[in-house]
Amino acid sequence: MLDIKFIKQNRAQVEALLSKRVDDLDLDKVLDLDVKSKKVTTDLEKLRSDRNQISKQIGQLKRNKEDSTALESDVQKINDLIKEQTEAATSLKENLLNELSKLPNLPDPRVPEGGKENNQVVKTYGEKPVFDFKNKDHVDLCTDLKLIDYERGVKLGGAGFWLYTGVGAALEWALLNYFCTTHFKDGYTFMLPPHLLLNANGYAAGQFPKFAGEVFHLKTEEGDQERFLLPTSETAILNVYRDEVLNEEDLPIKAFAYSPCYRSERGSSRTEERGCIRGHQFNKVEMFHFTKPEDSEAALHELIGRAEQLMEDLGLHYRTSLLAAKDASASMAITYDIEVWIPSMGIYKEVSSISLANEFQARRAKIRFKRKGAKSTEFLHTLNASGLATSRLLPAIVEQFQQADGSVLVPKPLQPWLGMEVIKLP
């Protein structure tokens, strides 16, 4: 969420930046609501102040056994006004918050305008494999090698689910293990969060109300708190410190988590995304930083470097792009995507998204920190990066490393886990 004060004081700048990602930008609405809301609030506080004062006088009169009925009826009148004003103030504040949370984050000046077509490739690693035989797509490869059972997966979970079996399950697990071990060794705090999150966490992360349709909601019995299945562990990690004030020396906090990601993906299934390119459940290791504002730029580069290193260790051909304003998530100031080459599709598919939110997420989740000796608190900066999403890597690995005889070479770092260098046809 943006700071209404900042919008007020830097209107021209905010308009220039936001128009990169919003077409019909109209700041008048929020600014107007803010003025009205402040006016009503000030009036209301004055009334309350009056009431508090008179009530004290009543207390004094009562203690002295004197008559206070005149004052009591005065307060009664004030209370009627307070009731009216409270309703007005509440509704104005709600509207303001509502309008304010519709605004996306201010894009970083480096971010190109417009949509996808303006994404800038900033790095390419490796080369597209050239096959001197008829290469298969990952669905055929996974089926022939008995890595994934698509049909029985659908039997279990319905469309959009698959079942890892045998070496396939081991390969997926090896990837997750490799990533988690790497982050753990590098001093990141390992977190295994609950997969069912309270709705409050969805609001703080900005998923709700806008993207409420994209997650699985859990119907609960009356009286229970509403929960949803996490769409990414980013939602969980961000909320770990929700409503807290951290000390300067606690920062930076570098954490990572593994969880399946559950997404409803309504209306987004496409034939070219068969197999496990897009499903309702996929595995992802997520890195997260909470930093002081002055340290967030360095953290962004650390995260990009880490995600790229994992790709390079696996030997996969990929590219890194700086996303254009409209292609990136609205809460982020700047986002880089790492995309892996899927030979059968002839395109690159996202396996990591590395983003800097600045204080946008922290403001919404109320995560602050206090500098040593400082009087007041500041919002900290948050960054997140997949490191990495495995369910798209497995298809990339089998496709990029397939051999003429139908076997697949296992990337070096995974060989110890699997106990094999080649996955052969059964």
Added chain:
RNA sequence: GGAAGAGUGGCAGAGCUGGUUUAAUGCACCGGUCUUGAAAACCGACGUACCUUAACGGGUACCGGGGGUUCGAAUCCCUCCUCUUCCGCCA
């Protein structure tokens, strides 16, 4: 699942028969005096958010969350959440 108890400022802990308590007191932290320095002692400051003011300052809200009673709620009532202890069930 059943029963009982409890949730107060960084921590501990009063207040909880409603109104001089603006949330006492202690500890911690911070500033100062003293000291060669430190400790001790003493003095002072010491929550968060928002509104208002050029500034000093003033105001409002917050005692787990929400709602209610009242002129007035940390204090009374309702409800939800969390924790502790005991019983039951259980991977």
